[in-house]
Amino acid sequence: MPQSPIRAIAFDAFGTLFDVFSVTALAERLFPGQGDAVSRLWRLKQIEYSFLRTLSKRYEPFDAVTESALHFALSALGVSAGQAQIDLLMAQYDRLTPFPENLAVLQALKADGVPMAILSNGTPRMLEVCTRHAGMSGVFDHLLSVDTVGQYKTTEAAYQLAPDAFGVPAREILFVSSNGWDAAGAGWFGFTTFWINRSAQPPEALGVAPAATGTQLTDVLDFVRRHRQH
Amino acid sequence: MPQSPIRAIAFDAFGTLFDVFSVTALAERLFPGQGDAVSRLWRLKQIEYSFLRTLSKRYEPFDAVTESALHFALSALGVSAGQAQIDLLMAQYDRLTPFPENLAVLQALKADGVPMAILSNGTPRMLEVCTRHAGMSGVFDHLLSVDTVGQYKTTEAAYQLAPDAFGVPAREILFVSSNGWDAAGAGWFGFTTFWINRSAQPPEALGVAPAATGTQLTDVLDFVRRHRQH
Numbered sequence: 001m002p003q004s005p006i007r008a009i010a011f012d013a014f015g016t017l018f019d020v021f022s023v024t025a026l027a028e029r030l031f032p033g034q035g036d037a038v039s040r041l042w043r044l045k046q047i048e049y050s051f052l053r054t055l056s057k058r059y060e061p062f063d064a065v066t067e068s069a070l071h072f073a074l075s076a077l078g079v080s081a082g083q084a085q086i087d088l089l090m091a092q093y094d095r096l097t098p099f100p101e102n103l104a105v106l107q108a109l110k111a112d113g114v115p116m117a118i119l120s121n122g123t124p125r126m127l128e129v130c131t132r133h134a135g136m137s138g139v140f141d142h143l144l145s146v147d148t149v150g151q152y153k154t155t156e157a158a159y160q161l162a163p164d165a166f167g168v169p170a171r172e173i174l175f176v177s178s179n180g181w182d183a184a185g186a187g188w189f190g191f192t193t194f195w196i197n198r199s200a201q202p203p204e205a206l207g208v209a210p211a212a213t214g215t216q217l218t219d220v221l222d223f224v225r226r227h228r229q230h
Numbered sequence: 231m232p233q234s235p236i237r238a239i240a241f242d243a244f245g246t247l248f249d250v251f252s253v254t255a256l257a258e259r260l261f262p263g264q265g266d267a268v269s270r271l272w273r274l275k276q277i278e279y280s281f282l283r284t285l286s287k288r289y290e291p292f293d294a295v296t297e298s299a300l301h302f303a304l305s306a307l308g309v310s311a312g313q314a315q316i317d318l319l320m321a322q323y324d325r326l327t328p329f330p331e332n333l334a335v336l337q338a339l340k341a342d343g344v345p346m347a348i349l350s351n352g353t354p355r356m357l358e359v360c361t362r363h364a365g366m367s368g369v370f371d372h373l374l375s376v377d378t379v380g381q382y383k384t385t386e387a388a389y390q391l392a393p394d395a396f397g398v399p400a401r402e403i404l405f406v407s408s409n410g411w412d413a414a415g416a417g418w419f420g421f422t423t424f425w426i427n428r429s430a431q432p433p434e435a436l437g438v439a440p441a442a443t444g445t446q447l448t449d450v451l452d453f454v455r456r457h458r459q460h
Contacts, residue, residue, distance in 0.1 A: 045435075048278075048281075048411065049435075049436065051278075051281040051282070051285060052281070052384055052411055052414065052415060052436065053436075054285055055281060055284055055285065055382075055383075055384045055385050055415070056384045056385070056386075056414075056415050056418045056419070057386070058418055058436075060437075068435035068436065068437075069435065071435045072432060072434060072435040075432035075435075076431060076432050152285075153285075154282055154285045154286045155285050155286070156286075156287070181278065181282055184282065184286075185282060185285070185286050188286045188288055189286070201306060202302060202305035202306050204302060205275075205279075205298035205299065205301045205302040205305075206279065206282065206283075206288075206298065207290075207298075
């Protein structure tokens with residue numbers, strides 16, 4: 001199938017625009033020697049819990065899921081933490097560092113007139129706070145949260161938010177994610193997908209390949225500029 | 231709510247009756263120094279892929295999912311493997327070692343007259359081969375595979391196989407699993423759950439607790455004998 005023209009872009013937020021491992025420094029300060037392990041297991045359980053709650057139809061908002069995952073990660077690693085430390089880490093999650101190239105790329109796409117959205121597991125509040133803190137307010141036409149459908153990615157209901165918001169068919173929307181599982185789910189759904197492979201991972205063995213792969217958001221800019229002119 | 235009497239037992243297979251890490255020795259022989267990492271990442275991706283394929287309604291049988299997960303794990307760890315080695319590891323998955331206490335416990339429960347089933351993500355073929363190899367043929371009244379509903383745990387359709395097969399309400403079925411996520415999903419579904427916490431993990435932070443916890447299958451025998459007399 002030839003490449004569809006790209007008429008809009010939907011970005012994943014956590015891991016794609018915002019560095020979820022930017023909590024590592026604080027975690028390391030709070031729990032010396034364990035910061036890296038805490039932030040990795042925290043992220044792993046956060047995703048697992050989002051899957052499980054969707055499979056079992058037990059949706060809870062992403063900030064609650066994120067805090068539960070943190071509790072599990074700390075216990076599993078034998079880290080003794082009080083509520084004050086939990087609160088600090090959760091507050092840090094609202095101030096995740098954007099990857100360095102992101103703001104300039106988003107502004108360039110905006111200048112090109114490309115409609116853009118975030119489509120994220122995060123709650124509306126988390127998305128609003130994170131984009132504001134990253135200086136990205138006003139860049140996006142839509143901040144789409146799965147909270148409005150009560151199902152996490154990779155369900156159809158979650159991804160359908162973007163075609164509905166843009167009024168554009170899925171294959172003409174470029175879905176951009178650094179998360180292999182999210183790019184796969186988005187591809188199954190029908191988006192044209194761009195996988196930002198930031199950590200040199202192999203492709204997921206799920207029988208669905210991204211339309212394009214890069215290592216940072218600047219690669220998305222090149223791809224979109226090539227595929228808007230068709 | 232008082233404990234319901236236990237009228238039947240449904241066992242998870244992989245990780246609960248059969249040691250999924252019993253492939254480690256072969257993996258270590260094939261890929262010296264990497265056996266442990268390969269078997270751990272293999273298992274992690276196998277579970278993740280089962281979740282994703284269910285969330286996205288892209289069911290594939292568990293042996294195919296398991297082989298895909300192995301391919302990913304080997305690539306991610308930079309292990310160069312040929313199809314012959316993949317085939318060896320997949321064949322080993324049909325001969326997973328049962329945990330040492332399991333057969334005697336199952337035979338004791340059988341002698342007590344408790345109806346028993348396996349309820350597993352595995353295909354009917356995998357369950358048949360694994361139980362036969364473990365000397366468990368004839369112990370179970372039902373080998374229930376989610377393959378018949380085309381959805382992996384933790385969906386309602388998957389767990390519903392047990393009440394349907396036994397003709398017994400979920401709360402009077404003891405669901406036994408070593409996998410925290412599976413015990414949580416089973417508890418949400420409505421089973422009375424027994425979590426065999428074989429590796430000293432903290433409880434999952436999912437707001438649902440098992441009815442009982444133990445460290446090996448003998449603990450299940452004690453629990454069932456106490457709760458059949460009510």
